[in-house]
Amino acid sequence: MDNEEHLRLLNRVASGDRKAFELLYKATSGHLYAICMSILKNNELAEDVLQEGFIKIWDNAKEYSQGKGRVLTWMTSIVRYRAIDMLRFQKVRKGNGLSEQELVSDSPTDSFQFTNKNQLDHCIEQLGIQQKQAIHLAFFDGLTHQEIAYHIDSPLGTSKSLIRRGVQALKRCLGL
Amino acid sequence: MNYLNENLRHVLAAEYVLGTLSIRARRRLEQLRVEHIEIERAIQDWEWHFNGLAEKLTPQPPSELVWQRIEQTLLERDINTQQNVVDFKTHSVRIWQSITGFATAAVLVLAFLLFSQPESLEPLPNQITVVQSEDNQPLWLIEIFNTRIDTQATQNVVKETAKDYELWMVPKDGTAPISLGLLPQEGIRSLVKHNRFDTTEIAALAVSIEPLGGSVTGSPTQVLYISPLALL
Numbered sequence: 068m069d070n071e072e073h074l075r076l077l078n079r080v081a082s083g084d085r086k087a088f089e090l091l092y093k094a095t096s097g098h099l100y101a102i103c104m105s106i107l108k109n110n111e112l113a114e115d116v117l118q119e120g121f122i123k124i125w126d127n128a129k130e131y132s133q134g135k136g137r138v139l140t141w142m143t144s145i146v147r148y149r150a151i152d153m154l155r156f157q158k159v160r161k162g163n164g165l166s167e168q169e170l171v172s173d174s175p176t177d178s179f180q181f182t183n184k185n186q187l188d189h190c191i192e193q194l195g196i197q198q199k200q201a202i203h204l205a206f207f208d209g210l211t212h213q214e215i216a217y218h219i220d221s222p223l224g225t226s227k228s229l230i231r232r233g234v235q236a237l238k239r240c241l242g243l
Numbered sequence: 244m245n246y247l248n249e250n251l252r253h254v255l256a257a258e259y260v261l262g263t264l265s266i267r268a269r270r271r272l273e274q275l276r277v278e279h280i281e282i283e284r285a286i287q288d289w290e291w292h293f294n295g296l297a298e299k300l301t302p303q304p305p306s307e308l309v310w311q312r313i314e315q316t317l318l319e320r321d322i323n324t325q326q327n328v329v330d331f332k333t334h335s336v337r338i339w340q341s342i343t344g345f346a347t348a349a350v351l352v353l354a355f356l357l358f359s360q361p362e363s364l365e366p367l368p369n370q371i372t373v374v375q376s377e378d379n380q381p382l383w384l385i386e387i388f389n390t391r392i393d394t395q396a397t398q399n400v401v402k403e404t405a406k407d408y409e410l411w412m413v414p415k416d417g418t419a420p421i422s423l424g425l426l427p428q429e430g431i432r433s434l435v436k437h438n439r440f441d442t443t444e445i446a447a448l449a450v451s452i453e454p455l456g457g458s459v460t461g462s463p464t465q466v467l468y469i470s471p472l473a474l475l
Contacts, residue, residue: 085317092310097302100309105300114309119474121313136291143294144260151262152473155373155381187292205261206293207300211379212263223378234257235250243253243288 073138081128088125095139096121099146106150106209107157116153120146154209190240198233201226256285260293265379270447270471368393374450374470382468383426385410385448392434396427403428409453411463412437415444425457426450447471 073094079087099120103113123145135141191199197219204210204218216226258264259272276283368386375381382400386393394410408428411420421443424434448470451463458464 089310092313096309097304098298098300100305101300101303102297104303105297110306114305117305118309118312118316121309122316125313125317134287136287136294139298140291140294143297144290147294147297148262155266155375156371156384156473185295187295202261205263206296209262213379215263230258230261230263231254234254237257237292238250238253241288241292243285 070137070139074133077128077131077138080125081131088121091124092121095142098139099142102143102147103150105207106147106154109157112153112157113150116146116150120149123149151209155211186241187237190237193240194233194236197221198229198236201229202233205230252282252285253289256282257289257293259286260289263379265377266373266375266471267377267469270469370472370474372448372470372472374448374468376468383450385470387436387440387472390436392423392436392440393431394426394434395431396429398429400428403452405455407453407455407457408467409451409457409463410434411449411451411466412440412443413446413449413469415446419461420449420463422458422461423448425453445472 073091076087076091076094080091096117100113100117103116103120104110107113107116120142124142127145131138131141191202194202200219201215204215210218212226212230213223215230216223219226219229221229255264255268255272259269264272272282272286276286368388370387372385373381374383374385376399380399381397383397384395386395392410400408408426410423410426412423413420421437421439423437423440424432426432449463449466450468450470451458451466453459453464
């Protein structure tokens, strides 16, 4: 389903159309659930976040405008930010003691091969291996600077610097 | 900090989208994106680029229960709305039949849940927050229950032998913060929930550093951290 179809459904959702909401859910929940699982790595938590995310999408559908990017991008932001909040909460609840295995995914994206050749992928390929790794760990696994530092066995300052210099390089490459 | 500097704006926006900003910086940027269109645009640019990366993840179907729970939530809202607007003299029997039917079903589900759960399972909090330091380190876990607030210090809390950390709720309407009690510097402490907690629209919780025993003025002396609440 493309952005125009998502937009058509979201417009109906904004006017309170439950059927359109169900169709939008069916079209996008698999994608959004994969994002939740990538970050949380736990079915129960990922489903909780997905549920909350869709309630927020229902509540905020009227606030969406095309200036906010594609519909799926907007929905991804809602769900992904909530997943990150949930991840931080769970880490504290467990005594800040998630193991390294729990922190990172074993998804194919772990190889840091950004194979979908859009503009950002092209720019990411220009980064150093550690910069790619740091951005990957932040985006796909929801890690903090401290956790990234632990994972790449470097001081906290190095982790921060990798991300920030990486972002600056991406900005130049993307022409932002 | 000049948030309108182009390079800084983009670094902050990108880190906001990646999720590496501290909670405090994150909330600050959320305020600024409302005030400054340049910041809002920078965030949207990075959301557009970074969120595209997520599209390479293989979609995974969630359990069918998720959609059922979403429908249930919306149904409960409908019923609450109907209850709020119903005219008690002229309401239709049909509405009350459906409310009664739903209430009966809810009681049965609740009874099933209560009796099917292990006795040791505690009720979930209604709201939570994690107070974090500027470098994103978790300091306290705050859980809001019906009548109490459970607080738990992490090992990241700096021990202050001659001072106390105090928790405040910050009303959205701009009136003065209200003290919720002293936070533990280690371990767990349960606070009695302030009687205005549930009737006040709360912008955030705040933590201040105070003389031993808490603020002597009734207002926070020096606010160290601000943390928004999240519903569960």
